[in-house]
Amino acid sequence: MVVDLDRCVGCQTCTAACRQTNSTPPHVQWRKVLDVEYGDYPDVSRLFLPVGCQHCADPPCMHVCPSTATGQRDDGIVTIDYDLCIGCSYCVVACPYQARDRVDEPTYAHGDIPTPLEQLQFDEKRIGVAQKCNFCSDRVDEGVSQGLTPGVDPDATPSCVNSCIADAMHFGDIDDPESNVSKLLAENKQFRMHEELGTDPGFYYLWGNRDKEQADS
Numbered sequence: 221m222v223v224d225l226d227r228c229v230g231c232q233t234c235t236a237a238c239r240q241t242n243s244t245p246p247h248v249q250w251r252k253v254l255d256v257e258y259g260d261y262p263d264v265s266r267l268f269l270p271v272g273c274q275h276c277a278d279p280p281c282m283h284v285c286p287s288t289a290t291g292q293r294d295d296g297i298v299t300i301d302y303d304l305c306i307g308c309s310y311c312v313v314a315c316p317y318q319a320r321d322r323v324d325e326p327t328y329a330h331g332d333i334p335t336p337l338e339q340l341q342f343d344e345k346r347i348g349v350a351q352k353c354n355f356c357s358d359r360v361d362e363g364v365s366q367g368l369t370p371g372v373d374p375d376a377t378p379s380c381v382n383s384c385i386a387d388a389m390h391f392g393d394i395d396d397p398e399s400n401v402s403k404l405l406a407e408n409k410q411f412r413m414h415e416e417l418g419t420d421p422g423f424y425y426l427w428g429n430r431d432k433e434q435a436d437s
Contacts, residue, residue: 221355221381222401222410223270224426227388230255230268237383241356243341245327250319250353251380269425270380270389273298273319273353274413277420281311281320289350295393296422297355305349312350316414317421320352355391356380371400394422 230253238244238251254269275298282290282298289304290311312320323346328334334342356378363369363376370376371392381389392401401424408429412421 221275221378221422222390222392222404222424222426224388224390224404224408224429225267225269226426226428226430227386228253228268228270229386229388231385233383233385234270234380234389237379238353240337241359241379243338243343244351245323246329247327248321248323248351250351271317271319271413272423273315273355274317274419274421274423275353275355276422278418280314280316280417280419284310284314286310293357297357297360298352299354299357300350300352302343302345302349302351307348307350309350316417316419320350322348322350324348 232253234251235249235253239249242250244250249272251270251272254271256267256269257264258267259265275296277296279290279292279298282292286308287304287306289301289306291299291301293299307322309322312322326334326342326347328338359378360370360376363373366375368376369392371381371390374382377391381391390401390404392399394401394405396402397406404426405424408426410424410426412424415421
């Protein structure tokens with residue numbers, strides 16, 4: 221995942237799209253957008269920072285899981301097997317990105333009665349266990365099985381990326397130097413969150429490239 225912070229407008233459409241797709245409880249957001257102020261008065265600026273599971277190459281959550289419920293796919297996506305999760309919350313504590321939640325009982329957007337979509341998408345296996353963003357892996361897998369390219373074809377791309385009105389979110393194969401995300405990283409300044417922890421996050425932020433865009437235009 222690559223997010224261009226120079227383009228993000230903080231609309232939180234990605235948050236709403238994730239909620240719609242995954243039917244998460246009202247108090248749980250797999251894709252949050254933080255409102256960040258930085259600088260010293262009077263030179264204060266503001267940016268919007270989409271966050272969530274960083275799908276680390278070396279995920280602390282996986283190492284502490286006593287039931288092997290947290291795993292990692294060959295493509296790098298970090299997963300949770302709800303059938304194996306025992307709800308111990310070790311992973312919730314171990315995650316330095318606060319990207320995991322444990323939900324102990326169903327809650328709904330409008331009181332005690334689920335909406336038709338919430339009722340349709342309700343998954344009892346997600347009660348009493350840890351949950352988090354999975355990069356819409358089922359959507360990615362279905363698209364790939366049809367010969368589609370993740371990050372290029374919407375039907376093989378996470379919902380948050382598809383919904384972004386500012387074209388700030390991008391998804392793709394970083395191991396392919398010709399992919400959309402590899403080209404973005406090669407051409408722009410970037411950082412990753414808490415790199416100093418050695419988790420090797422799979423979530424990149426483009427930042428400080430606006431002056432370059434203005435100079436090129």
